[in-house]
Structure formats: C-alpha cells, structure tokens
Amino acid sequence: MDDHTQPAAVRARGIVKSFGTGDTQVTVLRGIDLDIYLGEMLLLVGESGGGKTTLLSAIAGILDIDAGDIDVLGVPLSRLPPGKRTVFRGQTMGFIYQQFNLLPALTAAENVAIPLLIQKIGRHEAIQRARAMLDRVGLEDRTEFLPKNLSGGQQQRVAIARALVNEPRLLICDEPTAALDGPNGQKVMALLREVGRSPDRCVVVVTHDSRVFQYGDRMARLTDGRIVGIESIVREGTA
Amino acid sequence: MNYVALKMLFGDRAKYLMLLCGLTFSVMLIVQQGSIFWGLMMWSQASISNVNVPIWVTDPGIAQVDEVKPIASTAVDRVRSVDGVEWAVPLYKGLLRARLASGDYHQITLTGLESSTLIGRPAEVLEGRFEDILQPDAVVLDQWAVERMGGPGIVTVGTIFELNDKLARVVAIAKTQKSFTNIPVVYTTYERALRYVPRERRALSYVLAKAKDGLVVDDVIQRIREQTGLGAFTEEDFGVKTIMWVLKNTGIGINFGTTILLGFIVGMAIAGQTFYLFTVENLRQFGALKAMGASGLTLARMILLQAFTVGLTGYGLGIGLATVFGFLTARGGSLPFVETWQLLLLVLIALLTICAVSALISIVKLARLEPAIVFR
Known part of the structure; x- marks a missing residue:
C-alpha cells in the first residue's frame, strides 16, 4: 500500500503540539508528517506517552496544534475557526472511543441516532436510520436496550453504528478493542476493516493490541512524539 | 437534541x-x-378594606388606620364644602369592652356608621338584616366577634350584652376580613357609638368621602388637604401607609x-x-x-x-x-x-x-x- 493510487484523505505536515508552559512544558508531537489514504485502515501504534492519542485528536480537529498543517479531505482543518471545524467534524467524521461514551439514559437506537440529531435530522427519521445501522452491525434485536443491559462487545458495536450512521468519510478510533475480550475485539476490528475497504473512506485506529494488527493496511509507529516508521501490513495469504 | x-x-x-x-x-x-x-x-389594613370607601380624611399626623387620632366633628362639613367632593360622612372607630350576660368581658372595636347612608358597612351579611342596626340599641357583629365572644351557641342574632353599661342588642352578623389585631368588630350607628363611649372633646375618628364622578381623585384629595388642613388619602394609599407602618414598627x-x-x-x-x-x-x-x-x-x-x-x-x-x-x-x-x-x-x-x-x-x-x- 505504499504506492497509493487513492488521494490522501488526511495530510499532516510538521505537526507540533506541547502541553504546559515554562519548565513544565512537555512537547508531545515533534514535527509529524503523515498521509492517510482513502480506502485504507491505518494503525497508530507505539509506547504509552508516545503521542498517538494526541495525534489522533489533532487529526480529528478536537485539539489545537502549535505548528504545522492538517488537511482533511482537502479542507485545511487546522486553520478553520473552531465553529466551522465542529460543523466539518460532524459532517465528515465518525468517532469510536475506548470507553464507548454511550449516553446511559438513551437506548441503543437513540445513541446511534445522536450524530443525525446533531445534523438536525428529524427524530423519527434519525431513529429509523439508527435501527438500520444497528441491523448492519448485528444488533437488530438490541435496538431498545439501554447500554447497561448490553455486553462490552455489544456496546462497542453500538458505538461503531453511531460512528457510521452519518456515513463519515474518516473514522477515528481510539483503542476500540481495549475494553473488549479477544473474540469481541476481533469482531470489532473485522467490522472496522470492512469500513476501511470502502474506496471513499478511511479508518485511523490507535491501538496497543497486537492481536488486531493484522486488520490494518499500514502501521505508523510513534515514539517520543515522532513517527519512527510506517510499514505496510502483510496478511497471511496476501503477501 | x-x-x-x-x-x-x-x-x-x-x-x-x-x-x-x-x-x-x-x-x-x-x-x-x-x-x-x-x-x-x-x-393589617382590614379596617380600611372592610369599610371600602374611596377617600379617607384623617388627622394630618396619622400613622396607620388602627392608631385613631380624633378630629373635630366640624371636619365633616368642612370636607363636604371642598369643591369636587360628592359626599362625606363621619366614621367612629374606637376600642371598648363588651360585657356578656355571663359576666365575661371582651375587648371590641366599636365602629359607628353614619345612620342615613350606613356608608362603610360590610358588603356581606351572614345572618339577620344589616338595616336593623337603625332599631334602638341595635348592633351588628362580625363573624370574628361571634367566634371570640364564645361562638354561635352564645352569641347570635337577639343576644344582648353591655357596652359601657349600656344595652346592645345583636340584630345581624356580618362577614368581614379578619384584622391584624384580631379584635372583634361591633357596628352601630355613629350617633349611638358616641353614646356608648365615654365623652371626649373630639370624637370623630375619620371622615369618609367620595370625589365627584369624572374628577381625578388625587386632585380632590389635594384640595381636601389644602382647604381643611387634614390628612386625606385614597383607600389604596392609606392601606399602603398602614402596611409600611407595620413593616417599620414590627x-x-x-x-x-x-x-x-x-x-x-x-x-x-x-x-x-x-x-x-x-x-x-x-x-x-x-x-x-x-x-x-x-x-x-x-x-x-x-x-x-x-x-x-x-x-x-x-x-x-x-x-x-x-x-x-x-x-x-x-x-x-x-x-x-x-x-x-x-x-x-x-x-x-x-x-x-x-x-x-x-x-x-x-x-x-x-x-x-x-x-x-x-x-x-
């Protein structure tokens, strides 16, 4: 996948990000250059504190960077004012979190419908589309369940359905398998892989879990705020 | 959302x-x-609202309705002579003790109304006829007087008691708003009220008045003040004055x-x-x-x-x-x-x-x- 025919969905150049000031200042990203292409799943891996999540937040436009440029789908995201960035994020990105972040008082279908409601789509239509999305992730019989009545794997699948219901072109995933057991983690990654294969979408996954590396197309390794290597992942039978 | x-x-x-x-x-x-x-x-302003007239004329130094400062009896005619006053009548208001047949004493507020018009009478009568107040020795009690003086079993229409050793006969029970002091009210005519109370040089408590239709009440009040040297208030202003006194002094x-x-x-x-x-x-x-x-x-x-x-x-x-x-x-x-x-x-x-x-x-x-x- 090094020789990409697809355009870059994310183009990051010279990204620098520090936290704190004076003696306590810590530079977390030290000049990151990275391209992520449509139709691929990129894994961001590396040791804890290496800057993976910070880079993910910067790509998602939910964290201001100190220097550099990030273009997402041709839009200079890092230079957009916060309000426009929020709107852009809502229209083009989906998020999957380690802790799921489902609203406990809402049913699975209502949780999935949230991105549509944010886009001011009517509640009835949003719920219908949310149910259809839950059907796609195999939770058609759990649409009216509250998160507390779902297993961890089911909750993450609800989160995936929520991330996909808006048909985002960029899917941002932070440790999506961290709270799941092995088999559930594999299922979730397979689902994300399927999304990543779509030619007009791409998936970025921060993960520690080496058991799921096989699902990615490329893997960028971060150490001490720098990308120390990007490699294509060779799967069994595809080498 | x-x-x-x-x-x-x-x-x-x-x-x-x-x-x-x-x-x-x-x-x-x-x-x-x-x-x-x-x-x-x-x-606290029940004594005003129970009377329900547009203008109260008082001693100029009055602080509140229950602190009666008597004025000269000529004040009624002086108020009547003010341009813009349609009518003016006297009102007596004073504390007295009632002695029941049982020998019990009860403090009451004696209210004397002008007999030809009965202006200042309560609007609602619970028992009897208010107009019978014109009969000899007749008085009208409010419902709180009945309650405070022993209840309907002891005080009712026809009950006789004494006010300052003079006979008083209940001819009706009227409904009034309870007052702050909760002292029972006994109504009678103005002339009879003066006979019940000990003789004083000044007996008139208030003059009740009304401005002619179409005139601005505040203008008429101002004229009453200027021409009589007395205090004059609308019903609302006198009520507010009384409320303010209560707030300030309690x-x-x-x-x-x-x-x-x-x-x-x-x-x-x-x-x-x-x-x-x-x-x-x-x-x-x-x-x-x-x-x-x-x-x-x-x-x-x-x-x-x-x-x-x-x-x-x-x-x-x-x-x-x-x-x-x-x-x-x-x-x-x-x-x-x-x-x-x-x-x-x-x-x-x-x-x-x-x-x-x-x-x-x-x-x-x-x-x-x-x-x-x-x-x-």
Missing part, C-alpha cells in the same frame, strides 16, 4: 429527583411564607424576609450544586457530543432546557404544595394566606434566576471543555 437533553436529565433519576426536591422545597417555602406575609399585610418584614431569602439561597445552593455535579459527571458524554459535531451553542441550549425543565416542574409542584397548605390551614380566613399572581410571578422570576445561574455555571464549564477529553 432537545430529546437527548431531556432523556439525559430524566435518565439520572437520583439527581433529577434531588434537583426537583430542592427546587420544589424552595418554591414551596417562598410561596408559603410570601403568602402568609401578604395575608398578614392584608389583615419585626414581621425582617422575619419573613429572612425565611424567604433562606428559601431562595437553599434552592440556589441545591440546584446549583446538583446541576453542576450532573454536568461534571456527564463531561465525557458532553465531550463526545462536542466531538461528534455538537456546537457550544447546542450544548448550552441542552443545559438550559434541562435546567428550566426541572425548574418549571419544581415551580408547579412547589406552588401546588403551598396552595394545598394554604387551603388546609387558612380555610375560612382563620389564618393569613393570600397567594397573589404578583407573588407567583416574583417566585417564577426567582426560580428562573436560580435555574439560569445553575445552568450558567455548567455552560461555562462546558465552554472550556476540550472534546479531546473523550480520548483520555
């Missing part, structure tokens, strides 16, 4: 109930205490004001703290919404909707409970409880302030929230 906001609010049942209880209690306390306070103020205002303020502070503290906790505990969820594209304005609207929903629910419940309290305890006018729309409006404003401040604290917290919190 309104739907999501409300589901979030109702979903955290414990906090929702705590918020609701705090606001309900706060509203109930403010409405209950405010209504009792206003009821007491109404009682601890009622401070006592009730403190309780009402406490209700406000308790409501503010409970609502503010609980609502803030509610927001803080949902920070990750709000962060997730922000990451998914919810603007700061959307989140602020959600918070305001939550705050005002629970606030208005608490407002309704608090008013309901206070009204039930008033209905149960103040039935028949035996306790002061006057729930006015002005009080309810003030409480609504106070409650909306509590909700707005509580919501504002949370909104500020959310405005500073980095959506990146969801990745931590």
Whole structure:
C-alpha cells in the first residue's frame, strides 16, 4: 500500500503540539508528517506517552496544534475557526472511543441516532436510520436496550453504528478493542476493516493490541512524539 | 437534541429527583411564607378594606388606620364644602369592652356608621338584616366577634350584652376580613357609638368621602388637604401607609424576609450544586457530543432546557404544595394566606434566576471543555 493510487484523505505536515508552559512544558508531537489514504485502515501504534492519542485528536480537529498543517479531505482543518471545524467534524467524521461514551439514559437506537440529531435530522427519521445501522452491525434485536443491559462487545458495536450512521468519510478510533475480550475485539476490528475497504473512506485506529494488527493496511509507529516508521501490513495469504 | 437533553436529565433519576426536591422545597417555602406575609399585610389594613370607601380624611399626623387620632366633628362639613367632593360622612372607630350576660368581658372595636347612608358597612351579611342596626340599641357583629365572644351557641342574632353599661342588642352578623389585631368588630350607628363611649372633646375618628364622578381623585384629595388642613388619602394609599407602618414598627418584614431569602439561597445552593455535579459527571458524554459535531451553542441550549425543565416542574409542584397548605390551614380566613399572581410571578422570576445561574455555571464549564477529553 505504499504506492497509493487513492488521494490522501488526511495530510499532516510538521505537526507540533506541547502541553504546559515554562519548565513544565512537555512537547508531545515533534514535527509529524503523515498521509492517510482513502480506502485504507491505518494503525497508530507505539509506547504509552508516545503521542498517538494526541495525534489522533489533532487529526480529528478536537485539539489545537502549535505548528504545522492538517488537511482533511482537502479542507485545511487546522486553520478553520473552531465553529466551522465542529460543523466539518460532524459532517465528515465518525468517532469510536475506548470507553464507548454511550449516553446511559438513551437506548441503543437513540445513541446511534445522536450524530443525525446533531445534523438536525428529524427524530423519527434519525431513529429509523439508527435501527438500520444497528441491523448492519448485528444488533437488530438490541435496538431498545439501554447500554447497561448490553455486553462490552455489544456496546462497542453500538458505538461503531453511531460512528457510521452519518456515513463519515474518516473514522477515528481510539483503542476500540481495549475494553473488549479477544473474540469481541476481533469482531470489532473485522467490522472496522470492512469500513476501511470502502474506496471513499478511511479508518485511523490507535491501538496497543497486537492481536488486531493484522486488520490494518499500514502501521505508523510513534515514539517520543515522532513517527519512527510506517510499514505496510502483510496478511497471511496476501503477501 | 432537545430529546437527548431531556432523556439525559430524566435518565439520572437520583439527581433529577434531588434537583426537583430542592427546587420544589424552595418554591414551596417562598410561596408559603410570601403568602402568609401578604395575608398578614392584608389583615393589617382590614379596617380600611372592610369599610371600602374611596377617600379617607384623617388627622394630618396619622400613622396607620388602627392608631385613631380624633378630629373635630366640624371636619365633616368642612370636607363636604371642598369643591369636587360628592359626599362625606363621619366614621367612629374606637376600642371598648363588651360585657356578656355571663359576666365575661371582651375587648371590641366599636365602629359607628353614619345612620342615613350606613356608608362603610360590610358588603356581606351572614345572618339577620344589616338595616336593623337603625332599631334602638341595635348592633351588628362580625363573624370574628361571634367566634371570640364564645361562638354561635352564645352569641347570635337577639343576644344582648353591655357596652359601657349600656344595652346592645345583636340584630345581624356580618362577614368581614379578619384584622391584624384580631379584635372583634361591633357596628352601630355613629350617633349611638358616641353614646356608648365615654365623652371626649373630639370624637370623630375619620371622615369618609367620595370625589365627584369624572374628577381625578388625587386632585380632590389635594384640595381636601389644602382647604381643611387634614390628612386625606385614597383607600389604596392609606392601606399602603398602614402596611409600611407595620413593616417599620414590627419585626414581621425582617422575619419573613429572612425565611424567604433562606428559601431562595437553599434552592440556589441545591440546584446549583446538583446541576453542576450532573454536568461534571456527564463531561465525557458532553465531550463526545462536542466531538461528534455538537456546537457550544447546542450544548448550552441542552443545559438550559434541562435546567428550566426541572425548574418549571419544581415551580408547579412547589406552588401546588403551598396552595394545598394554604387551603388546609387558612380555610375560612382563620389564618393569613393570600397567594397573589404578583407573588407567583416574583417566585417564577426567582426560580428562573436560580435555574439560569445553575445552568450558567455548567455552560461555562462546558465552554472550556476540550472534546479531546473523550480520548483520555
């Protein structure tokens, strides 16, 4: 996948990000250059504190960077004012979190419908589309369940359905398998892989879990705020 | 997103109930205490409202209606001669002791009405005919006099008692508003009232008057003041003057004001703290919404909707409970409880302030929230 025919969905150049000031200042990203292409799943891996999540937040436009440029789908995201960035994020990105972040008082279908409601789509239509999305992730019989009545794997699948219901072109995933057991983690990654294969979408996954590396197309390794290597992942039978 | 906001609010049942209880209690306390306070103020000017005339002419130095400062009997004619006065009649008001047949004494307020017009009489008569007050030795009691003097079994139409060793015969029972001092009222004619009381150089308590139709009452009052040298007030102004005297010379205002303020502070503290906790505990969820594209304005609207929903629910419940309290305890006018729309409006404003401040604290917290919190 090094020789990409697809355009870059994310183009990051010279990204620098520090936290704190004076003696306590810590530079977390030290000049990151990275391209992520449509139709691929990129894994961001590396040791804890290496800057993976910070880079993910910067790509998602939910964290201001100190220097550099990030273009997402041709839009200079890092230079957009916060309000426009929020709107852009809502229209083009989906998020999957380690802790799921489902609203406990809402049913699975209502949780999935949230991105549509944010886009001011009517509640009835949003719920219908949310149910259809839950059907796609195999939770058609759990649409009216509250998160507390779902297993961890089911909750993450609800989160995936929520991330996909808006048909985002960029899917941002932070440790999506961290709270799941092995088999559930594999299922979730397979689902994300399927999304990543779509030619007009791409998936970025921060993960520690080496058991799921096989699902990615490329893997960028971060150490001490720098990308120390990007490699294509060779799967069994595809080498 | 309104739907999501409300589901979030109702979903955290414990906090929702705590918020609701705090606001309900706060509203109930403010409405209950405010209504009792206003009821007491109404009682304090009962002597004015029971007479129900447009203009009161008094001694110029009068402080309040129950502190009678007699004026010269010529004042009636002097007021009548003022341009713009349609009519003017005398009113006697004074304290006296009634001696029942049983030998019991009761302090009463003797009210003497001008006999040809009976202006100042109560509007409602419960028993007998008020006009029979013109019969010899006739008096009319109010319902509180019956209650204070032993009840309907002892005092009724036909009962005879003594006022200053002179005979008084009850011919009717009238309905009046209870007064602040709760002293029973005995009505008779002005001339007979002067016969009941010990002789004084000045016996006239007030002159009651009315301006001619089409004239500005305040102008006529000003002319009465200028031409007679007496005090003159509209019914409303005299009532306000009396209320202000009570507030200034008793601890009622401070006592009730403190309780009402406490209700406000308790409501503010409970609502503010609980609502803030509610927001803080949902920070990750709000962060997730922000990451998914919810603007700061959307989140602020959600918070305001939550705050005002629970606030208005608490407002309704608090008013309901206070009204039930008033209905149960103040039935028949035996306790002061006057729930006015002005009080309810003030409480609504106070409650909306509590909700707005509580919501504002949370909104500020959310405005500073980095959506990146969801990745931590």
